[in-house]
Amino acid sequence: MNPAGLLIMIVSLSSVLLLSGYCFYKVLRLPPQGPDKP
Amino acid sequence: MTKEKNAPREQWGSRIGVILAVAGSAVGLGNFLRFPGQAAQNGGGAFMIPYFVSLLILGIPMCWSEWAMGRYGGARGFNSAPGIFGVIWKNPLAKYVGSIAVIIPLIIYMYYVVIEAWCLGYAYNYLTGDLMLGSDSAAYGAFFGRFVGIAGNGFLYADGQGQVIWFIALVFLLNFALIYRGVSKGIETLCKYAMPLMALFALCVLVRVLTLGTPDPAHPDQSVLGGLGFMWNPDFAKLADPKTWLAASGQIFFTLSVGFGIILNYASYVKRKEDIALSALTASSMNEFFEVCLGGLITLPAAFIFLGIAAGTMGTFALGFNALPNVFALMPGGRFFGFVWFFMLFLAAITSSVSMLQPVIAFLEEGFDLARKTSTTLLGLLTALGCGFVIYFSKGLVALDTFDFWVGTTLIFVLGMLQVSIYGWVFGVERGEKELHQGAQIRVPRFIQFILKYISPVYLLVIFVSFCYSNVPGYVAAIRQDPVALSSVAVILAILALFFFLTFLAGKRWTASGRLDPRKLDQEPMTQAEVSP
Numbered sequence: 001m002n003p004a005g006l007l008i009m010i011v012s013l014s015s016v017l018l019l020s021g022y023c024f025y026k027v028l029r030l031p032p033q034g035p036d037k038p
Numbered sequence: 039m040t041k042e043k044n045a046p047r048e049q050w051g052s053r054i055g056v057i058l059a060v061a062g063s064a065v066g067l068g069n070f071l072r073f074p075g076q077a078a079q080n081g082g083g084a085f086m087i088p089y090f091v092s093l094l095i096l097g098i099p100m101c102w103s104e105w106a107m108g109r110y111g112g113a114r115g116f117n118s119a120p121g122i123f124g125v126i127w128k129n130p131l132a133k134y135v136g137s138i139a140v141i142i143p144l145i146i147y148m149y150y151v152v153i154e155a156w157c158l159g160y161a162y163n164y165l166t167g168d169l170m171l172g173s174d175s176a177a178y179g180a181f182f183g184r185f186v187g188i189a190g191n192g193f194l195y196a197d198g199q200g201q202v203i204w205f206i207a208l209v210f211l212l213n214f215a216l217i218y219r220g221v222s223k224g225i226e227t228l229c230k231y232a233m234p235l236m237a238l239f240a241l242c243v244l245v246r247v248l249t250l251g252t253p254d255p256a257h258p259d260q261s262v263l264g265g266l267g268f269m270w271n272p273d274f275a276k277l278a279d280p281k282t283w284l285a286a287s288g289q290i291f292f293t294l295s296v297g298f299g300i301i302l303n304y305a306s307y308v309k310r311k312e313d314i315a316l317s318a319l320t321a322s323s324m325n326e327f328f329e330v331c332l333g334g335l336i337t338l339p340a341a342f343i344f345l346g347i348a349a350g351t352m353g354t355f356a357l358g359f360n361a362l363p364n365v366f367a368l369m370p371g372g373r374f375f376g377f378v379w380f381f382m383l384f385l386a387a388i389t390s391s392v393s394m395l396q397p398v399i400a401f402l403e404e405g406f407d408l409a410r411k412t413s414t415t416l417l418g419l420l421t422a423l424g425c426g427f428v429i430y431f432s433k434g435l436v437a438l439d440t441f442d443f444w445v446g447t448t449l450i451f452v453l454g455m456l457q458v459s460i461y462g463w464v465f466g467v468e469r470g471e472k473e474l475h476q477g478a479q480i481r482v483p484r485f486i487q488f489i490l491k492y493i494s495p496v497y498l499l500v501i502f503v504s505f506c507y508s509n510v511p512g513y514v515a516a517i518r519q520d521p522v523a524l525s526s527v528a529v530i531l532a533i534l535a536l537f538f539f540l541t542f543l544a545g546k547r548w549t550a551s552g553r554l555d556p557r558k559l560d561q562e563p564m565t566q567a568e569v570s571p
Binding site for chain 1: 052053054057082083084086090263264266267270271272313316317319320323324326327330331334335479480
């Protein structure tokens with residue numbers, strides 16, 4: 001594996017992990033939502 | 039036969055439930071088998087540049103548009119695409135555009151459930167040890183050919199040949215049992231268990247692959263680092279080739295399940311004040327986790343370590359069902375990891391296949407006021423016929439391939455273009471932005487609406503024209519030469535005609551009952567009492 005490949009792999013994996021982590025953090029912090037009222 | 043009066047509208051039980059369901063629908067075999075192959079053939083690490091560009095300007099914006107239109111239609115009493123488009127676009131054609139979003143998942147289900155059964159069957163054959171065939175790679179091709187009946191039409195119905203039929207029957211029943219239980223009790227419950235289990239199983243295989251070292255000292259380059267390099271080392275010259283950009287856009291389009299009609303249907307069950315902007319982004323990012331972090335580190339590196347550079351030139355089925363079983367046979371603990379891998383693929387497939395049934399069920403129920411039992415039975419009969427066709431015409435997998443090309447690829451492009459155009463030019467980006475931000479904790483940047491209105495339709499059109507230019511002539515020639523390909527296209531056309539007719543009937547019922555009355559629809563969302571027929 002060459003340095004450019006390693007760099008792209010690390011950047012790609014960390015971007016996806018950071019985005020997923022941020023989204024889940026935000027989702028879990030949201031207050032629970034009751035059913036729609038009639 | 040008919041639905042109970044004033045039955046409560048179905049809704050997702052929890053926020054995390056809908057996210058897992060949408061992600062479960064998107065994560066499928068393509069994440070683990072198609073993505074690595076596409077990356078390796080289109081510049082390795084360099085492929086990730088057009089891939090992420092496409093994700094940002096095509097994939098995520100299109101997901102947001104589908105979530106917004108879906109919930110908008112759901113709040114006005116419609117869960118099926120014909121109804122949702124009828125609400126959005128006050129044009130007689132709207133319902134028929136929507137019916138394409140019912141036909142696509144229906145036909146894809148007919149062959150996808152067969153592939154799902156292959157995965158379960160392979161997992162079973164690892165348990166029994168029948169797939170530990172040694173180092174002879176030809177043995178795996180022969181096993182696959184026998185298992186899927188590639189030798190001749192009707193092969194699987196011959197006495198003693200159709201082990202896979204039992205798996206198809208089992209998987210078929212499982213899908214319908216889940217769909218019968220409904221959106222929350224069936225689909226949501228499945229995804230709540232299946233998605234974490236999939237991640238766990240994939241991580242288990244990933245750890246095995248990353249600790250393989252250099253299994254064959256005679257080939258020191260075929261190591262873990264060599265395998266990762268094979269997948270990730272960039273060939274920047276490929277960025278100058280338009281095909282690389284088209285491949286990346288196509289991969290993003292298919293991996294996020296946009297243009298399938300499924301997100302539209304799932305989003306219609308989301309609550310009014312739910313944050314769909316964040317939910318859409320979370321589901322997309324979860325799909326990317328499975329694709330880039332797991333698919334990108336497992337499949338090709340493992341295949342390269344044992345099979346060398348030949349691994350990079352294989353198609354999806356050859357990589358998944360010929361090369362990887364060969365790899366597991368050569369790997370220490372391969373029988374266990376082979377089972378884990380194929381069971382994980384089965385879970386990825388079932389969370390997708392079950393999502394293909396829901397848009398059709400929703401259409402039958404709200405179009406004809408059918409009870410769940412009746413709609414499930416009718417859909418079961420229809421899909422069993424289509425599935426039986428695919429199983430019978432197994433020679434060279436022609437029927438499966440024809441369905442996949444004309445519906446699973448071409449029609450999806452068509453629907454994707456129609457959907458994004460309707461969002462940008464009929465539904466309107468202002469209305470879309472308002473719907474997206476209803477109850478949202480995050481702000482979607484304004485330029486996304488500009489992208490959806492002007493860039494995404496043109497971008498999709500360019501991909502579609504290029505795709506047609508390279509692929510359609512070959513498939514048209516196949517229709518002329520191969521009676522099975524011709525019959526498969528005839529089946530597709532028959533289903534299209536049937537559903538256009540059903541949409542016509544459903545539209546008449548909706549108009550007669552006033553559900554598509556423009557004065558009513560322009561008002562704020564309907565209450566529970568108005569929604570129930």
